[in-house]
Amino acid sequence: MKMVLLTALGVGGATAVGAIIGFVFKKISHRFSDIVLSFAAGVMLAAAVFGLIFPSLEYGGKYGILTTVAGIFTGALCLNLMDKLVPHLHKLAGAEPESHGNNEKLSKVLLFVAAIAIHNLPEGIAAGVGFGSGDVHQAILIAGGIALQNIPEGMVIIGPMLAAGVSPAKTLILALLTGLVEVIGTLLGYFAVSLSTVILPFALAFAGGTMLYVISDEMIPETHAHGSQRGATYALLLGFCVMLVSDVLLG
Numbered sequence: 001m002k003m004v005l006l007t008a009l010g011v012g013g014a015t016a017v018g019a020i021i022g023f024v025f026k027k028i029s030h031r032f033s034d035i036v037l038s039f040a041a042g043v044m045l046a047a048a049v050f051g052l053i054f055p056s057l058e059y060g061g062k063y064g065i066l067t068t069v070a071g072i073f074t075g076a077l078c079l080n081l082m083d084k085l086v087p088h089l090h091k092l093a094g095a096e097p098e099s100h101g102n103n104e105k106l107s108k109v110l111l112f113v114a115a116i117a118i119h120n121l122p123e124g125i126a127a128g129v130g131f132g133s134g135d136v137h138q139a140i141l142i143a144g145g146i147a148l149q150n151i152p153e154g155m156v157i158i159g160p161m162l163a164a165g166v167s168p169a170k171t172l173i174l175a176l177l178t179g180l181v182e183v184i185g186t187l188l189g190y191f192a193v194s195l196s197t198v199i200l201p202f203a204l205a206f207a208g209g210t211m212l213y214v215i216s217d218e219m220i221p222e223t224h225a226h227g228s229q230r231g232a233t234y235a236l237l238l239g240f241c242v243m244l245v246s247d248v249l250l251g
Contacts, residue, residue: 004131007143008186011127014147015179018154019172031231033152034223038232040148041219042239044211047145050247051130051138052208060201071205076213079122083217113157117178123214124185126207131190141243149219150179
């Protein structure tokens, strides 16, 4: 339990690290953030496949393939529904109006922050579910991939809020709150599968499906939106291979 709590704090704290970087370097280049986010996407892709989907098949027994496929699509569909209610990064990052008044500008920014917080919940659950499988090594790798993604996410929160007139103190608090959501999600995911091992195969696949959706629908489009497609692609492959090598050497 101590390891789960520390990991939850680490996953949520990565957003705070990104926020601090955002304060120090208010004009971070898209190329740099795209490379970091692409590397994180590669890590998360490997973590989703090796740490969540393959174990789901293993624990699923005779009908494991059906449970795993159902879980993947259910996880993706849940995030798809959330996207319809509250769009996320690549849908809101460019939505800030230029000169329609501070109130409208602020509301757009707060919607952006709320979207990040809401989408952080299933990511936290994915980290917690990994621990529920009992494979601490894979769980830490999954959490590490999510934490890597949270750093550039925390970075992009800061600039729009400061530009909208939010004070630095309130900006930092809001950024920390988005990370706190992941801490809560991690604990929820862990306790859910710990209380009922029957749901473990489905929960693992569900978490894997949410991660695949985030990678395909949010992270890759965001990293390819600023003309750095080739660098982003190789960064994704590097992240995937780093996780692959780690899994082979430490597994």
